[in-house]
Amino acid sequence: AQSVTQLDSQVPVFEEAPVELRCNYSSSVSVYLFWYVQYPNQGLQLLLKYLSGSTLVESINGFEAEFNKSQTSFHLRKPSVHISDTAEYFCAVIPSYSGAGSYQLTFGKGTKLSVIP
Amino acid sequence: AAGVIQSPRHLIKEKRETATLKCYPIPRHDTVYWYQQGPGQDPQFLISFYEKMQSDKGSIPDRFSAQQFSDYHSELNMSSLELGDSALYFCASSLGASNEQFFGPGTRLTVL
Numbered sequence: 129a130q131s132v133t134q135l136d137s138q139v140p141v142f143e144e145a146p147v148e149l150r151c152n153y154s155s156s157v158s159v160y161l162f163w164y165v166q167y168p169n170q171g172l173q174l175l176l177k178y179l180s181g182s183t184l185v186e187s188i189n190g191f192e193a194e195f196n197k198s199q200t201s202f203h204l205r206k207p208s209v210h211i212s213d214t215a216e217y218f219c220a221v222i223p224s225y226s227g228a229g230s231y232q233l234t235f236g237k238g239t240k241l242s243v244i245p
Numbered sequence: 246a247a248g249v250i251q252s253p254r255h256l257i258k259e260k261r262e263t264a265t266l267k268c269y270p271i272p273r274h275d276t277v278y279w280y281q282q283g284p285g286q287d288p289q290f291l292i293s294f295y296e297k298m299q300s301d302k303g304s305i306p307d308r309f310s311a312q313q314f315s316d317y318h319s320e321l322n323m324s325s326l327e328l329g330d331s332a333l334y335f336c337a338s339s340l341g342a343s344n345e346q347f348f349g350p351g352t353r354l355t356v357l
Contacts, residue, residue, distance in 0.1 A: 171348050174345070232278065235287040235288050
């Protein structure tokens with residue numbers, strides 16, 4: 129079984145300041161890792177993912193996340209946030225091979241990012 | 246590009262009524278997943294189907310059932326609705342299991 133811990137439920141940050149949203153996971157098998165973003169009253173949108181290869185992954189809107197296997201972390205960062213980044217961010221994991229017998233994404237509790245003008 | 250389609254987008258039901266939610270996956274996707282997101286909660290996995298067979302089961306109540314049809318669309322049937330069933334229900338699809346899941350916009354169910 130997998131579990132995901134998002135250490136901060138709410139993160140307020142001033143516009144143009146940097147931000148880090150923390151995510152740690154626990155799993156007995158290797159996993160793929162994802163960050164999803166949910167804007168108010170909307171669905172889940174994939175922000176970025178780590179499947180294999182380079183441990184640093186980037187999104188098209190300036191976010192990046194680094195997979196750290198030894199620390200079982202996948203923290204999300206952005207060097208300068210914008211008002212439009214205000215949303216809830218979910219970290220999620222899934223076993224990396226179908227033979228694990230589980231196909232479900234396991235989500236963290238979410239972090240609400242509030243960007244202050 | 247085509248996305249996952251869910252219908253209806255909003256649904257209001259009374260307690261003890263039944264509801265059917267529909268999900269149309271991205272073309273050629275053969276795997277469908279259902280998640281439930283209660284108010285202020287993270288999404289919880291309910292059930293998934295691969296090639297029309299149930300592939301995994303999560304915290305789905307016995308009052309709920311689901312199936313995947315020959316055209317790969319899926320329906321989530323919910324009976325004896327309770328107030329606690331009020332939530333956002335997401336469907337996601339993927340090509341093959343244990344792969345990147347693409348989420349639909351969700352169906353917001355309100356039970357009065």
